[in-house]
Amino acid sequence: MNVKYWLPRSFTVLREGYSVTKLSSDIVAGSTVAIIALPLAMAFAIASGVSPEKGLFTAVVAGLIISLFGGSRYQIGGPTGAFVVVLYAVILKHGYDGLVIATFMAGIMLFLMGVFKLGNIIKYIPYPVTVGFTTGIALIIFSSQIKDFFGLPIAKMPAEFVDQWKLYSTELLHVNYYAMAIGVVSMILLLKLRHRFPHIPAPIIVIILSALAVYLFKLPVETIGSKFGALPSTLPYPSMPAFSLEKVRVVFPDAMTIALLGAIESLLSCVVADGMTGDRHHSNKELMAQGVANIASVLFGGIAATGAIARTATNIKAGAYSPVSGVIHALMLLVFMFLFSKLIVLIPLATLAAILIVVAWNMSEFHHFKAIALKSERNDMVVLLMTFFLTVLIDLNTGVQTGIMLAGLLFIKRMIDVTGIVDTKNTIGMPLDEDDEPMEMDDANAISKKIVPKDVEVYEIDGPFFFGVADRLKNVLGEVSSPPKVFILRMRHVPMIDATGLHALEEFFDLCQSNGTILVLSGVNEHIKLKIRRLGFEKKIGLENITDNIDMALSRAHRLLMKE
Incomplete structure (x- = not known):
């Protein structure tokens, strides 16, 4: 226990020196x-x-x-x-x-x-x-002061x-x-x-x-x-x-x-x-x-x-x-x-x-x-x-x-509004910069600047992945015309994930598996990796399918497609 941390401010100030x-x-x-x-x-x-x-x-x-x-x-x-x-x-x-x-x-x-x-x-x-x-x-x-200010004869004021x-x-x-x-x-x-x-x-x-x-x-x-009558001239006994x-x-x-x-x-x-x-x-x-x-x-x-x-x-x-x-x-x-x-x-x-x-x-x-x-x-x-x-x-x-x-509740709504799960190959509806160009265009790691194989879909979560947006992930596969062989989920802009988000991620993995799709995560930060490991999801998805960046994720997708 750090005693110095709890010392009152009066003690620390007076210890610095005190004069007349x-x-x-x-x-x-x-x-x-x-x-x-x-x-x-x-x-x-x-x-x-x-x-x-x-x-x-x-x-x-x-x-x-x-x-x-x-x-x-x-x-x-x-x-x-x-x-x-x-x-x-x-x-x-x-x-x-x-x-x-x-x-x-x-x-x-x-x-x-x-x-x-x-x-x-x-x-x-x-x-x-x-x-x-x-x-x-x-x-x-x-x-409450109107009574005394005007001297009103009110015996007891309501609250x-x-x-x-x-x-x-x-x-x-x-x-x-x-x-x-x-x-x-x-x-x-x-x-x-x-x-x-x-x-x-x-x-x-x-x-x-x-x-x-x-x-x-x-x-x-x-x-x-x-x-009130007379006032006491000293403190009462405790x-x-x-x-x-x-x-x-x-x-x-x-x-x-x-x-x-x-x-x-x-x-x-x-x-x-x-x-x-x-x-x-x-x-x-x-x-x-x-x-x-x-x-x-x-x-x-x-x-x-x-x-x-x-x-x-x-x-x-x-x-x-x-x-x-x-x-x-x-x-x-x-x-x-x-x-x-x-x-x-x-x-x-x-x-x-x-x-x-x-x-x-x-x-x-x-x-x-x-x-x-x-x-x-x-x-x-x-x-x-x-x-x-x-x-x-x-x-x-x-x-x-x-x-x-x-x-x-309004803060949660704001977080839901700013967090999106988007198809990175489709810039329609993506945030725009000052020149009314999709912000992804200024991104060196934008998926539009990468070669994505035919049977690979790439989506990105942008913002905190918490209970307010977890439900959106379940609908993603429904947006795709036919189930891809590899689904890359980019998480480079996900600063945190809660228990509901982790559960949704696990459910999405099960859904991909039932459709014959392999799920690959990209850009997962160390904090989220630790949570995935504690949950046991790392063994389920496979360590090789949790990658640090999009290049590693695409490389993993190429290897998976070559096996077939």
């Missing part, structure tokens, strides 16, 4: 991120259906572990907008206890993903699927998008105009400050000003304190969830969703950080740290956590040098809880709603959504819209699973 100057950079960056993370952690917790302190617990515990043991130099972990939709639905169905079990299980799944080195596979989820569910989540976050707007249609007459004014002014300030003073943490400025306005003018709006087989079975699908979403979001954040810095993260270390962080988070009364793209980007822009900045961010949040818990309760919920609406717009990637929907090819557009609408109208589980399945 670098520590100073990390302190400034970590403190800056902590100021931004404070309102976001509480806002995401409230939007997820739990009390605000659970968001702070998550940011402290998960943020500390992700920075200490993760695979990225700059990653900042904590509660994020991506989880809001999933967590709110889980809490409505199973309560907070159900969420704890689901997140605990998701943590185990994430850890195992890292152990079995699945980090790179997660990256290959199709981009239209990622944009589709991200934009869908953003729309649902926006929808479904359509049900939310049905409820709003009956409650919009009961707008709290003080709350709406605070929400509108907060949003304007957030946008203006971000545009004019990008280095100033706009959210913390906005919540201070709005809290002061509510306190000084005694405005009748809902605040963190009026809804406690294990009460597991039962029934609870595990019920929340297992939600645990899978949390794990998959956490893996995608954290690795996406790492990729963004790499792009900003030129660094390279270690995806499997990151997944293992995310797993441990999620387990620890719920043990300390938190919620699900993952890498936070915006906070990670802020960390980099603020001059972070190492994962120490992420550790300082977590510790600073703990200090804020200890010192300012009595002031935090004054924050109006309308301001937090305004912050989340801006977050939703930023995470929606609307320009990417529009580009794929209007300018990409039809298959990508279908995957995008299907994922988006299913995420919004049903749930994230259905949206992501259907999107990935549909993308897979």
